[in-house]
Amino acid sequence: MSSMLRAENLHREISGEVPVKLVNNISLDIQAGEFVCIMGPSGSGKSSLLYLLGLLDIPNQGKIWLDGVDTAGFSEDELAEQRLQHLGYVFQFHFLLAEFSVRDNVALPMRKLAKLNTKEIDERAELLLEKLGMLGQMHKFPHQLSGGQRQRVAIARALANDPKIILADEPTGNLDSASAGNVREILKNLAHEMGKTVIAVTHDAQFAAAADTRISIVDGQINTTWQA
Numbered sequence: 001m002s003s004m005l006r007a008e009n010l011h012r013e014i015s016g017e018v019p020v021k022l023v024n025n026i027s028l029d030i031q032a033g034e035f036v037c038i039m040g041p042s043g044s045g046k047s048s049l050l051y052l053l054g055l056l057d058i059p060n061q062g063k064i065w066l067d068g069v070d071t072a073g074f075s076e077d078e079l080a081e082q083r084l085q086h087l088g089y090v091f092q093f094h095f096l097l098a099e100f101s102v103r104d105n106v107a108l109p110m111r112k113l114a115k116l117n118t119k120e121i122d123e124r125a126e127l128l129l130e131k132l133g134m135l136g137q138m139h140k141f142p143h144q145l146s147g148g149q150r151q152r153v154a155i156a157r158a159l160a161n162d163p164k165i166i167l168a169d170e171p172t173g174n175l176d177s178a179s180a181g182n183v184r185e186i187l188k189n190l191a192h193e194m195g196k197t198v199i200a201v202t203h204d205a206q207f208a209a210a211a212d213t214r215i216s217i218v219d220g221q222i223n224t225t226w227q228a
């Protein structure tokens, strides 16, 4: 195994009359193909940490290495390129575009990256939808799907550019238990069968039980780390 995402002494605070420490001196080292869950009480800084690890926010102090590459000092354009190529995101709310079909939603990140032609993009979108059991719904629009189906499309979209890392923020938070179990198995298999590094924030104990590593956050700091 090799280090896929390494963070050293991450700090993130919001300045103001009373500065708020969201992330307070967090260091971690996540391996390729590892399934990691971040847990902790509401407001403890889990999402803030995930945004830093996903290069969606910039730490006030500390560094992040993505597959050995130091991301400190990257310009906004360079960070956007890293996000598009190497990171896939799944949120509690799916953020699918309402006016786009299922297939077009999955195709969108590939169109932005512009490495494949239109035919190749549609073929890959269909392949990903097939893997997630959603091929039959590809011409539908997000409002025509159930919550679990939308989340599977969101996972297909996250996989579009074959990222190294999938970051998920409460991916089962809005789902009934059967759909939550389905999404949990999909994300676990992405790590264990496809070798993706999966990092998920969750309050869902069953979801966390499937992880290789559980990191518990309290007041912006790592409280405990548990490994299977």
Ligand SMILES: Nc1ncnc2c1ncn2[C@@H]1O[C@H](COP(=O)(O)OP(=O)(O)OP(=O)(O)O)[C@@H](O)[C@H]1O
Residues within 6 Å of the ligand: 014, 020, 021, 022, 040, 041, 042, 043, 044, 045, 046, 047, 048, 049
């Ligand atoms: N932009 C911001 N400005 C001020 N406070 C913020 C900001 N973003 C987050 N916070 C506060 O920082 C703390 C950490 O927030 P964060 O969303 O990271 O926690 P969390 O552990 O993910 O919570 P939850 O489980 O409820 O989603 C919370 O108290 C939150 O209210």
